[in-house]
Amino acid sequence: MHTAGATLALPSAAAAGDVFFDDxxxxxxxxxxxQSPIDAPAAVTIIDREMIAASGFTEIHDLLRLVPGFLVAQWPEGSPTVANHGLGDAYNGRVKVMIDGRTVNSPMRGNANWRELPVRTDDIERIEVVRGPNGAAYGANAFQGVVNIITRAPATEDGLTLISRIGQDGFYDHGVRLSGQPDGAVDWRLSGSRRAARTFRSPAENDGMANPQERFVLDTVNFSASTQLSPNDELRLQLGMSDGVHERGTPGSVADPIGEESFRANYLHLAWTRSFGAESDFTLQYYRQSEHVRPGKLAVAELGGRRTRLAVVDVDLDTTRDDLELQYSTRLDPAWQMMIGAGVRQESVRSRDYFNTRGTLYARHAQVFGSLTWQPVEWLKINAGGTFEKHDYSGDLFSPRLAFNIALSQQSSLRLSGGVAYRAPTLLQSDAEQVYREDGAIKALGLRATQRLQPERVRYAELGYVALLADLGLNLDVRVFHESYERYIDERTCWNPAIAADGTVTPLDPNNPLGRLPCRALPPSGYLPYEQTRPQRSSEMLNSGAFVMDGAEFSVDWRRPGWGRVVLSQAFIEIDAGKGVLDEDIEVSAPQAVTSLLLIKELPDRWRASIGYYHNEKMKWLNQGDVVPPRDRVDLKVSRSFGPARSDNEFAITAQSVGGRYPEFHEGKYRAEPQLFASLRLSW
Structure with a gap:
């Protein structure tokens, strides 16, 4: 196999068929x-093109419901959130997310803006998910897993494709994909789409209080091209954007009125690969991404005091990331394989609301990474890898991994691996200074970075079993793991001392009779609260305690040509919090069991039916979230292919959440909406 097409940057056009369509x-x-999953040093789930189509999902985050242990939730006040094995909140940043190898996590909070990603499900060839820490390959922030969204290579398709989905309550999703001819000097694809949906209504509770609602309209455009500069050199280009508007807010609320928020994301990705042989290549890649948020309404903050006062806040947000990376891999001899690389990155953010400045903040990052695989005997492969990095907010970090893959047969193996991974503090956690002013004076404080945070750390060990039993049409993946977390970064309420107009500071009572924890830093200059005789509260980030996570998970993927396919995933999770953990809800942030089942049944006359079943036991989303009860979701899709035998034409009816609305992210506030829609895909 041509390894040049297997570098993480972008699969080459020449090797795309080998990489993505081998048995x-x-x-x-x-x-x-x-590498084969049998030889991989970590557990990997593959969501392939057939699963993507059969699931009926039109949003990328929903596809991760098919991964053992992954938790997915939508909420109406921000982008959907995804977590692995718990610890999730509204802006979860403990899973690294990439598109064709480029990182798309936000520099601001570390989360991925899932709905606004500049790629559509129709453009995805497959999604690879590493179900555990993978800092050895990707450094800080590949903390609880890695999601790599791999798009369809331009060389694998040609012609024109039109896709249209129309459903209830104003839902629509229209897209077009145009590809160059297969014999051209440049393989290229241009795709675009517009989609809209109402994800949350605002049901009135028994006391008449309304809850937030959300509706969105998003446009996405992508261009991808590749060309062979010479027999050994390939150049690849990707660029695109996502642009849209969210209508968010709470009916009748003064502090959260309904308004429109615009979002735009742009990216450019260039990669050059030089092949030196079947298993030796060099790749150089550069990418740039930017995100811009512009609320159409002004945020309103309560300033406190005996009478509630309101202040208008500038909440515009701009972020950028520039990344340059090189990687070289080769086989030294039949028993030894090596990979080495390096990268530099600069991230920036501008937010007057969160940082109390009109200026732009920057963070810089450099890393070297590598791995060495030794096969001393036919049945054993030993992989040692690691990433050393230097980060403005975390200092020097080293994330090692050692893995042993023991071949039980040509189709199965055992994997024993362990290592260390880190999660670096984000720009927000490191520099936040959220202040609210009136007439030039600071009247109240919000989130503040009052101390230098240490990176979160996890030490992990896992035992895995992988079997690819081609004769039976059966793939098995079993994993048990133990993970020990330290220095968990959390947010807590703290109290600022009373400050008089003449600058006199009255410290909090050292006996702390009301249980008020003092903030770890004095308020900034110019702080003059309305209540000058009483302490005022704000919030701060800190490292909080340690805990242990144990679990087991498996997936069974069985298929028979002409009959269909069954994909079953199951995870069991337990978290045991130790001393010093600030938020005891960490223990219930993971459901004890998570189940997903995708059944695909081939029917006569080119009909196909699929059923998706998704179950979570009771759990709690942290911070902005809350408890959600045990819940079941069932999706149905019936489709029929038509036209020439190898055409991509299809008509389908999809029903999502056929049981109706269900609690999502916060049982008392949010109900995810069901959806029924028809879809038509035509190709020429």
Whole structure:
């Protein structure tokens, strides 16, 4: 197999067919090298094109419901959130998210803006998910997993495709994909779409209080091209954007009125690969991304005091990321394989609301990474890898991993691996200074970075079993793991001392009779609260305690040509919080069991039916979230292909959440809406 097409940057056009369509699956994300899941040093789930189509999902975050242990939730006040094995909140940033190898997590909070990602499900070839820490390959923030969204290579398709989905309550999703001819000097694809949906209504509770609602309209455009500069050199280009408007707010609320928020994301991705042989290549890639949020309404903050006062706040947000990376891999001899690389990155954010400045904040990051695989005997592969990095907010970090893959047969193996991974503090956690002013004076404080945070750390060990039993049409993946977390970054309420007009500071009572914890830093200059004789509260970030997570998970993927396919995933999770953990809800942030089942049934006359079943036990989303009860979701899709035998034409009816609305993210506030829609895909 041509390894040049397996570098993480972008699969080459020449090798795309080999990498993505072999009978034996090949994964790219576990170690930055193309390899069979049998040989990978980490557990990897593949959501392939057939699963994407059969699921009926039109949003990328929903596809992760098919991954063992992954938790997905929508909420109406921000982008959907995804977590692995718990610890999730509204802006969860403990899973690294990439599109064709480029990081798309926000520099601001570390989360991924899932709905606004500049790529559509129709453009995705497959998604590879590393179900555990993978800092050895990707450094800080590949903390609880890695999601690599791999788009369809331009060389794999040609012609024109039109896609249209229309459903109830104003839902629509229209897209077009145009590809160049297969014999051209440049393989290219241009795709675009517009979609809209109402994700949350605002049901009135028994006391008459209304809850937030959300509706969105998003446009996405992507262009991808690749060309062979020479027999050994390939150049690849990707660029695109996502642009849309969210209508958010609470009916009748003064502090959260209904208004429109605009969002735009742009990216450029260039990669050059030089191939030196079948298993030796060099890749150089650069990418730039930017995100801009512009609320159409002005945020309103309560300033406190004996009478509630309101202040208008500038909440515009701009972020950028520039990344340059190189990677070289080669086989030294039949028993040794090596990969080495380096990268530099600069991230920036501008937000007057969160940082109390009109200026732009920057963070810089440099890393070197590598791995060495040794096969001393036919049945054993030993992989040692790691990433050393230097980060403005975390200092020097080293994330190592050691993995042993023991072949039980040509189709199965045991994996024993362990290592260390880190999560670096974000720009928000490191520099936040949220202040509210009136007549030039600071009247109240919000989130503040009052101390230098240490990066979160996890030490992990896992035992895995992988079997690819081609004769039976059966793939098995079993994993048990133990993860020990330290220095968990959390947010807590703290109290600022009373400050008089003449600057006199009255410290909090050292006996703390009301249980008020003092903030770890004095308020900024110019702080003059309305209540000058009483302490005022704000919030701060801090490292909080340690805890242990244990779990087991498995997936069974069985298929028979002409009959269909069954994909079953199950995870069991337990979290045990130790001393010093500020938020005891960490223990219930993971459901004890998570189940997903996708059944695909081939029917006569080119009909196909699929059923998706998703179950979570009771759990609690942290911070802005709350308890959600045990819940079941069932999706149905019936489709029929038509036209020439190899055409992509299809008509389908999809029903999502056929049981109706269900609690999502916060049982008392949010109910996810069901959806029924028809879809038509035509190709020429």
């Amino acid at each position: 034996i699956p090949i994964v790219l994300t576990a170690s930055r090298l193309a």
